[in-house]
Amino acid sequence: MTLLEVQNLHTHFITRDIGNQVQVAKALNSVSFKVDAGEILGLVGETGAGKSLTALSIMGLLRPPAEIVDGSIRFEGEDIVAMQRDELNRIRGAAIAMVGQNPRGALDPLTRIGEQIARVARAHDPQLSNDKATSMAVESMERVGIADPLRRAQAWPHELSGGMAQRVLIAMALINGPRLLIADEPTTGLDVTVQAQILDLLRALVQELNMGAMIITHDLGVVAQYCNRTAVMYAGRIVEEGGTRSVFGDPRHPYTKALIGSTPEKLDFTLDAEVGGGPPNLYALPPGCHYIDRCPKAAAQCNSMPPNLALSATHHALCHFAAGDQARAS
Amino acid sequence: MSPGDSILDVQNLSKFFPGGRGTTIHAVNDVSFAIRPGEILGMVGESGSGKSTIGRAIVGLAHATSGQIIFRGQDITGLPEKKFRGLRKDLQIVFQDPWGALNPRLKVRTIVEEPLRLHTQMNATDRRRRVEELAQLVRLNAGLLTRYPNELSGGQLQRVCIARALATNPELIVLDEPTSSLDLSVRAGILRLLLELRTETSIAMLFISHDLGTVRLISDRIVVIYLGRIVEQGPTEQVFKAPAHPYTQALLSAHLPPDPAIDQGRHILEGEIPSSVTLPEGCFFAGRCPVAVEACSHQRPTMVTLDGDHQAACLRISEGANSIGDAPILGGPKQVSAQSNTASGRTP
Structure with a gap:
């Protein structure tokens, strides 16, 4: 069952420069993907690729000058881009939840953690009694493997690792x-030994509760080991998407290949090929493929928008040459 | 190894910090290791394990509480700043965060030139030539020398930091997580540069990192550190292929290979690194160790030589019971215990 379907999402930063000229940074450019119940989608890319912005767009947490200029985000069939704020507030924090990075910074330092968790329950159900909310919080803490949750609910955020x-x-x-x-x-x-604990927990919860999940990361190891499907982002576009085994085993976009090739495990210093340069300027994106300036295979047709070539029913790549070298020759 | 063979000898180094309310943070506890000329020694450990403190102590940015640091046969422990300054041209450091390590108001050229002004008698023309030579050495476009740090990318800035460290032809560079704040593709370029530098200049390096993949790629030997103590050391491939200490085994198995085809049997540790304020009486790892026995919690293990240079500090090696391979794989939402998780030790 499809839970979330993002279609042609465009999020831009619209500002005015010192000469009062409108400046547009095209941070997300026609991003489309979906998340099914019971699966984990990994959204991977380097700094500035638009991964977190995709999450913020879904959660309706964009702040000016960022805004969604086009596209739809459907959650269980309903377009949440068009929703009013109070409608959206009923969904986020309840049916769609988000876990951010920097967990210590995300907690209120002046409130005991049990109370902070209970607040989230009360925010979505004002009728809820304090006692009931607190017992829900303790139950939830137990579910995520916090030992002795009743006592821990009284802890302050600074006491937590x-x-x-x-x-x-x-x-x-x-x-x-x-x-x-x-x-x-x-x-x-988080440290590697703790990272594995948290990811095991997330995976078990997804299976147990039949949730859909999206993990945003720059760590290919996390995607390879924990995500069913992988979407690779570059300069505000998903350049390749497919089953994790398929994407890692047979990457078709030159950026995906370069990214996998840059992991310490795969680095081959005898090769000259290396991803040089950085991402393109979001204020002046190239007309065609965004990867054109760094791509070793770039050709004349890369100046036009690359097609989202289907390599199988579930594996797509946004590249003129994704089908392989035969297609290029013909 | 006799001290004469190594460029740096660290002997029984300890570093404690005051932890407030009369407590003491035991950041580094009785650490001994050596670095040979031209060698890259990798130092792996989780956050709070004291690896950065060791690096800072070596270059004189932190003063050892006890123990000795011997550089080229000379004891440099607790050397007053004035005397240390003369050594800095041979002993350099590159920090994790290149944005914070460079003065934003100086041009890149001035930054790289600064050590030459401080430590050499070179005239302006020679310095200029040397800066250009260094830019070339770290594969930095010479056009960038006239820019300010804020105009450069993270990878370029880290190259500037490396150029600055190399300026005076040091014999040892401490690299404290030099690639952790960089993107994958940029990181690859820096690692390649470091390996090329080693063949071109024969500089010895202490490469501090928490990233096992990177350390394996770049180091000749590695030191694994837990709660400020060395638990295992040896040639990189030997340690990776046959890790002896249970912590090393768990650490290696928790590493996520970026390849879904590799499905390694994982041993997830319970809990997190304990507080360095009150150190355990016996083995520091005993509280989380799947193969710990009664003796482990009150007897400090000493280094046992396994094979040539490969050593580990675990009581259970002598009985051949140090492998956690047969221990149950822990993890999952219900099983994970959180007993030792509060107020995990955070060293400054």
Whole structure:
């Protein structure tokens, strides 16, 4: 069942420069993807690719000058871009929940954690008694593997380690029984041994509760080991999307290939090929493929918009040459 | 190894910080290791394990509480700043965050030139030539020398930091997480540069990182550190292929290979690194160790030599019971215990 369907989403930063000229940074350019119940989609890319902005667009958390200029975001069939604020408030924090990076910074330092989790329940159900909300909070803490939750509910955020704070945020996200969970860099800043604990927890919860989840990360290891499907972002576009095994086993977009090739495990210093340069200027994107300036295979036709070539029913790549070298020759 | 063979000898180094309310943070506890000329030594550990403090102590940015740091046969522990300054041309450091490590009001050229002004008698023409040579060495476009740091990308800035560290032809560079704040594709370029520099200049490096993939790629030998103590050290491939200490085994198995085809049996540790304020009496890892026995919690293990240079500090090695391979794989939402998780040690 499709939970979330994002279609042709364009999010731009619209500002005026010193000469009062309108400046548009095209941060998201026709982003389309979907998330099904019971699966984890990994959204991967480098800094500035638009990963977090995609999450903020979905959650309706964009602040000016960022705005959605085109496209639709459907959650269970309803377009949430068109929704009024109070309608959206009923959904976010309840049916769609988000876990951010920097868990310690996401907690209110002056409120005990049990109370913070309970607040999220009360915000969506004003009739809820304090006692009931508190017992829900404790239950949610237990579900994310916090031992002795009754006592821990009385703890202050500064008493928590990074991994424990991330568990608290996941407990908070789960309290209203979300059907979709968006995790933005959930393990960045956590140690490897703790990272594995948190990701195992997320995966178990997705299976147990049949949720859909989207993990945003720059770590290919997280995607490779925990996500069913992978979407690779570059300069505000999804350049390749497919089953994780398919994308890692047979990457077709030159950027995906370069990204996988730059992981320490795959780095081959005997090769000359290396992703040089940086992402393009979002204020002046190239007309065709955004990767044209860094791509070793770039040709004349790359100045026109590349097609989203289907390589199988589920694997697509946004490249003129994604079908392979035969297609290029013919 | 006799001290003469190594460029740097760290012996029984400890560094404690006051932790407030009369407590003490034991950041580094009795650490001994050596670096040979031209060698890249990788230092791996999780946050709070004291690896950065060790790096800072070596270059004189932190003063050792006890122990000795011997550089080229000379004891440099606790050397007063005035005397240390003369050594800095041979002993350099590159920090994790290149944005914070460079003066935003100086042009790149001036930044790279600064160590030459401080440590050499070169005249302006020679310095200019040397700066251009360095730019070439770190593959930095010479046109960027006239720019300010804010005009450069993270990867370019890290190249500037490396150029600055190399300016005076040091014999040892401490690289404290030099690639952690950089994107994957940029990181690859920096790693390639470091490997090329080693063949071109034969500089010894201490490469501090929490990223196992990177450390494996770049280091000749590695040191694994947990709660400010070395738990294992040895040639990189030996440690990666046959990790002896249970912590090393768990650390390696928690690493996520960026390839879905690799499905390694993982051993998830319970809990997190304990507080460095009150150190455990016995083995520091005993509280999280799947193969710990009674003795582990009151007896400090000493380094056991396994094979040539490969050493590990675990009591259970002598009985051959140090492998966590047969221990149950922990994890999952219900099983994960959180007993030791509050107020995990945070060293400054």
